[in-house]
Amino acid sequence: MSYVDGFVLVVPKKKMAAYAKIARLAGKVWREHGALDYRECVGDDLKVKFGMPFTTLVKTKPGETIVFSYILYRSRAHRDRVNAKVMADPRMQKQPPGMPFDPKRMAWGGFKTIVAA
Structure with missing residues (x-):
């Protein structure tokens, strides 16, 4: 069964464009290094x-929204290999000035797939 890294984070609505720019680059890098799928989804029906x-x-405040994201891999071992390559990629070393979200309010973890319909 596949393996998923899942993320939930809070982003100020006024910083969504900056976040989306970072997310597009991250998605490109993860896919180039072997991730099967990469999704960044902004809250709509909350x-x-x-x-x-x-x-x-996640205790959002006025003017904030939620981003739910996931990256799909073949297995946990595949995830570990892909993430090692991603973290070594020079594009991921360049952090933009002023992160568009508070990483202390981000939740993430790795998940074993138990149903794939």
């Missing part, structure tokens, strides 16, 4: 009536 809304979970 006022849900069932369960806990993401906005409550």
Whole structure:
């Protein structure tokens, strides 16, 4: 079964364009180094009536939105190889001035796939 790195982060709405620019580059780099899929998704329908809304979970403030992202790999070993190449890529070493989000409010982790329909 495949393996997924998943991310949830809070981005000020006024900084979404800057975030999208970084995300496009990251997606290109991950795909070039072997990731099967790379998605960055911005919150749209976040006022849900069932369960806990993401906005409550990450405590968004007015003017902020949520980005849900994932990267798909063949396996955890494949993920580890791809990520090693990505982290060594010079394009990933150049951080733009003023990150468009607070990395302390980012949640991420690796996940084993249990269902692929």
